[in-house]
Amino acid sequence: GENVEQHPSTLSVQEGDSAVIKCTYSDSASNYFPWYKQELGKRPQLIIDIRSNVGEKKDQRIAVTLNKTAKHFSLHITETQPEDSAVYFCAASRSGGYNKLIFGAGTRLAVHP
């Protein structure tokens, strides 16, 4: 079955720096890759996703890149702010019914003022 590995498990940056989180997946048929942000004590919430027909997607300070050949995708956060501090989860799934997300183990990002 699908396996998603996520690195690093913890990441500490200074405010204003960039942060990069990387994930690799094993199922070459996966074609949907969302990223969820979970603030302390809160539920995970989708922040950005990418489908296999594109290599990059941006939304203001966050971007996701996908390399289907190498089976890895990354989350990039630029100009980090303290409110970016959270746990970030990547996930992968095939499209179509009866398929389900497989999550990475998460990355705890700390942004220091």
Add this chain to the structure above:
Amino acid sequence: DAGITQSPRYKITETGRQVTLMCHQTWSHSYMFWYRQDLGHGLRLIYYSAAADITDKGEVSDGYVVSRSKTENFPLTLESATRSQTSVYFCASRAGTGGENEQFFGPGTRLTVL
């Protein structure tokens, strides 16, 4: 976010007791999921359901039972709670039937088994 709710939000129980966690969504989403979240393990799938009366096991289903008699409800039961089931439990539902559709999470239930 208000469309998917969980109850109770906090629960303390004892080993061996039966516990039921409730999940309710108002979007009429076909797919619903139960996850548990433990430090170092991320979100692990317990059970999922494609529609009323259709359920299937996830990767950590032992010791859990689900039912789905109505589309909007997806209760999770721990038949005989163990300390290892102390965790935060999240219910989720999915917009659309395909795996490429956004998944929405409930607020979570923090369960402690003494």
